[in-house]
Amino acid sequence: MDVKAKVNELLQPHLNEDQYFVVDIQVSPSRTRAKITVLLDSDTGITIDECAVISRRLGNQLEELEIFDGQPFTLEVSSPGVDEPLVFRRQYLKNIGREIEVLLNDGQSRRGKLESVGEETIVITEKPLKKPKKNDPPVEPMAIPFTDIKKSTIQVSFK
Template sequence: MGKKEEISAAITPALSNLGFYLEDVVITTAGRRSMITVIVDGDTHLSLDQVTQVTKAIGEIIENIQSLGQTPFTLEVTSPGIDRPLTKPRHWRKNINRLVKVVLFDGKEIKGRVRDSTQISATIDEQAINLSDIKRATLEIEFKQVGK
């Protein structure tokens, strides 16, 4: 088992107990120091307090992973960025009423608002789409117009 997998396996139960999901673990090395970035998500958007709570919960767990040895590391806990693709049913549920751009495997592109979501499909505006038909889906950034 690699370091990424070992860290993932060690921290997933603690994250689940707090009501969060592990999206990814990224390990980068610069000289003798490593940066361990843990990307965490929840059913709602994470607050700064929740990120702090997660950092405290998993920091000690990671420090006790034997395979990391005495290598110094910096732990960074973050939520997925706006550019992360929507790949799981819970990503769709979390982003109801948000604007998305979807590319289907047949090449068709759809841009619209997520209106509903199930384990197998998402409704964008009035169109139901099977999640298995989606090649890539991302959130679109929206800016509010001042004075309108």
């Protein structure tokens, strides 16, 4: 079993019966000090303290198993940053109402407010490129199938 799969297996009991979920696990082997990065999330977000508890427990297990044959390693457990792409439907759900940029598989990009999330699609309302005039038709929400999405990121606004 590779390190990434072992880390994922060891994480499962610490996810509080699916309260938390694994977004990504990255393993960077090194001759001097390997690095394991674990990104966790939940439907309501995850705190630094929650990450620290999981990190301590997981770190102890990895040390006991001598995951890198006794060589030192660094373990980072955190939530995905605002610049990390959305990966799972659960992440879209908790971001309803926020500004999102969606890169489609065909290279097109869509940007707008995430209105809703279905089983197979998301719905966004794009912002008009120019200020609409009185006779312009209203902007209609657009459904985008998950299968058409290459990458989605939440857009942070400091307004």
